[in-house]
Amino acid sequence: MKGFTCRPACIERTLTTSLTSSVPQPAEAKCPFYHRHQESAEAVSCSVDFPSEKPYEAIPSPKGLPLMGTTFELLSSGGAPKIHEYCDKRHKELGCIYREKLGSVEAVFVADSELIQSIYQNEGRYPMHLVPEPWLIYNETKGIQRGLFFIGLCFDDNNTMSLNRDGPQWNERRKSLNKVFRQQTVSAYAKVFNEVINDLLQRWRKVRREDVELIDLERELYSWSIDSLGTMIFGQRLGCVTSDSKIENIYEFVQCVQQIFTESAHMTVIPPRLAYVLKLPVWKRFVKAADRALHLAKTYVDVNVKDILSKAEVGEPVEGVLSQLLLEDKIDKEEIVRIVTDLFLAAADTTSHATQWTLYMLAKYPECQKKVVDEVNRVISPGQNIQEVHLQHLPYLKAVIKEALRLYPVAPFLTRILPQDIVLNGYRVPAGKLILMSLYTTGRDPKYFPNPDHFKPDRWLRIRDTRDIISTFAFLPFGFGIRSCIGRRVAEMQMQFLLARTVQAFHLVSANTRDVNITMRMITTPDEPIRLRLEDRVK
Numbered sequence: 001m002k003g004f005t006c007r008p009a010c011i012e013r014t015l016t017t018s019l020t021s022s023v024p025q026p027a028e029a030k031c032p033f034y035h036r037h038q039e040s041a042e043a044v045s046c047s048v049d050f051p052s053e054k055p056y057e058a059i060p061s062p063k064g065l066p067l068m069g070t071t072f073e074l075l076s077s078g079g080a081p082k083i084h085e086y087c088d089k090r091h092k093e094l095g096c097i098y099r100e101k102l103g104s105v106e107a108v109f110v111a112d113s114e115l116i117q118s119i120y121q122n123e124g125r126y127p128m129h130l131v132p133e134p135w136l137i138y139n140e141t142k143g144i145q146r147g148l149f150f151i152g153l154c155f156d157d158n159n160t161m162s163l164n165r166d167g168p169q170w171n172e173r174r175k176s177l178n179k180v181f182r183q184q185t186v187s188a189y190a191k192v193f194n195e196v197i198n199d200l201l202q203r204w205r206k207v208r209r210e211d212v213e214l215i216d217l218e219r220e221l222y223s224w225s226i227d228s229l230g231t232m233i234f235g236q237r238l239g240c241v242t243s244d245s246k247i248e249n250i251y252e253f254v255q256c257v258q259q260i261f262t263e264s265a266h267m268t269v270i271p272p273r274l275a276y277v278l279k280l281p282v283w284k285r286f287v288k289a290a291d292r293a294l295h296l297a298k299t300y301v302d303v304n305v306k307d308i309l310s311k312a313e314v315g316e317p318v319e320g321v322l323s324q325l326l327l328e329d330k331i332d333k334e335e336i337v338r339i340v341t342d343l344f345l346a347a348a349d350t351t352s353h354a355t356q357w358t359l360y361m362l363a364k365y366p367e368c369q370k371k372v373v374d375e376v377n378r379v380i381s382p383g384q385n386i387q388e389v390h391l392q393h394l395p396y397l398k399a400v401i402k403e404a405l406r407l408y409p410v411a412p413f414l415t416r417i418l419p420q421d422i423v424l425n426g427y428r429v430p431a432g433k434l435i436l437m438s439l440y441t442t443g444r445d446p447k448y449f450p451n452p453d454h455f456k457p458d459r460w461l462r463i464r465d466t467r468d469i470i471s472t473f474a475f476l477p478f479g480f481g482i483r484s485c486i487g488r489r490v491a492e493m494q495m496q497f498l499l500a501r502t503v504q505a506f507h508l509v510s511a512n513t514r515d516v517n518i519t520m521r522m523i524t525t526p527d528e529p530i531r532l533r534l535e536d537r538v539k
């Protein structure tokens with residue numbers, strides 16, 4: 001057990017001042033971030049601890065009303081769309097660890113790099129994350145099984161989380177999929193990623209308005225991310241960014257996925273089981289969108305499975321992740337369909353929104369955009385395809401992406417349910433309790449990132465050059481460890497390719513008249529459409 005505890009920032013500051021002014025600190029009692037705390041009044045407090053262990057109930061918790069708990073406060077702070085800000089405020093008020101019941105689930109919130117590290121050290125052999133309850137109820141009531149993200153956690157008869165009976169199954173699937181998502185395999189798709197980008201840039205030149213503003217950036221990026229991933233999985237273009245889309249209802253699919261996220265986010269404050277039992281409109285909309293999205297995706301995957309199998313039978317060459325999985329013959333076909341369908345759900349929204357925020361930052365900070373353009377132009381000529389080998393010469397571009405993900409983490413909370421008790425900052429957290437790691441808060445905490453509100457990609461370069469120690473556990477946009485994002489390599493490569501080629505082709509100008517903020521739809525999305533003007537660089 002590490003010797004730290006957290007207290008409200010005001011008490012913390014008073015204590016720190018009085019302690020440091022009089023009593024010398026024993027080395028072993030010092031918080032590693034001690035000096036940085038003193039520099040910053042905004043930091044979420046983390047300080048010298050007491051040796052005794054305290055029970056779960058002693059974890060700081062906001063006072064709520066008898067029946068309503070803190071629901072009213074959450075609603076008056078903007079509800080589910082502003083939950084990241086609400087939790088950030090709580091951390092500032094209660095410290096880097098607190099507990100609170102939001103909606104139907106009680107969770108322990110943690111915003112401290114060392115504590116996050118210790119959570120991952122204790123995640124066990126089959127780590128468990130939270131699957132949003134509406135999705136679990138949907139799967140359970142429809143009697144359907146789902147892909148990787150969903151395996152390993154369910155609710156038992158008492159509506160509490162039951163531990164890990166599917167852990168070994170997850171582990172087996174994950175190992176098979178790790179093979180198809182490792183770096184060398186992903187690199188082989190550089191050519192198809194470029195093809196999709198060529199079509200996209202071509203399309204943007206055509207569809208932008210007369211004043212060169214691009215309409216519906218969100219949908220454009222969705223289509224790009226689905227087309228890139230689809231080509232990698234099916235070994236053939238889906239045509240989402242060209243007019244010859246091979247999936248008849250691709251836009252309907254995109255809309256359904258967006259709606260699944262929106263309705264799930266609404267059910268953060270309305271207990272999902274209640275919404276289900278009472279068949280509230282929010283539940284009906286959720287089910288309708290989920291039914292349709294799964295049906296559309298499954299139909300398309302099914303067709304491709306048949307196509308691949310019949311080609312393979314007559315010895316015709318087949319490409320793509322799906323054929324790799326099918327021909328390996330280790331996973332049952334029905335399950336492959338489920339896994340692939342869910343990959344699209346996990347991939348499309350996340351990659352497109354991370355890219356959207358990064359484009360917004362580049363448009364908002366022209367000096368950063370110029371640095372990226374100069375860097376890219378030194379490595380590839382305009383219009384040329386980008387190769388994986390070029391990426392090692394684009395450190396600034398990578399820093400820009402990291403910086404955008406720091407301020408706008410697509411998943412602002414990482415979740416774990418641990419298989420055994422853990423002591424965090426002196427508090428015993430029993431096995432099976434939901435733990436939420438607040439990345440939005442750690443990413444904007446000055447004790448980890450000086451001047452946190454500034455968009456400063458250089459901070460990532462300086463760290464490397466001077467070997468400054470920054471805690472990586474304060475910044476984990478793809479999670480960490482054996483259950484981290486399986487698509488990280490794909491997402492990073494897709495984003496690096498698209499951003500490099502886009503800034504080389506266009507000067508990006510922000511057309512938003514106010515700052516765009518975050519609104520949560522399960523993931524971090526903009527609270528008004530991000531508007532970009534794309535001015536040609538190369539005539």
Ligand code: HEM
Pocket residue numbers: 129148149150174229342343346347348350351354410411414415477478479480482483484485486487488490491
């Ligand atoms: C910028 C884009 C992306 C971000 C920020 C992101 C982030 C994440 C995060 C935070 C997790 C949860 C990890 C955990 O519980 O510890 C996750 C899981 C997952 N992601 Fe991603 N992701 C992105 C793109 C993708 C892509 C492109 C794919 C598919 C090719 C994908 C597939 C998955 C899957 C299947 C899981 C569940 C893994 C498991 O449970 O074993 N993600 N992602």
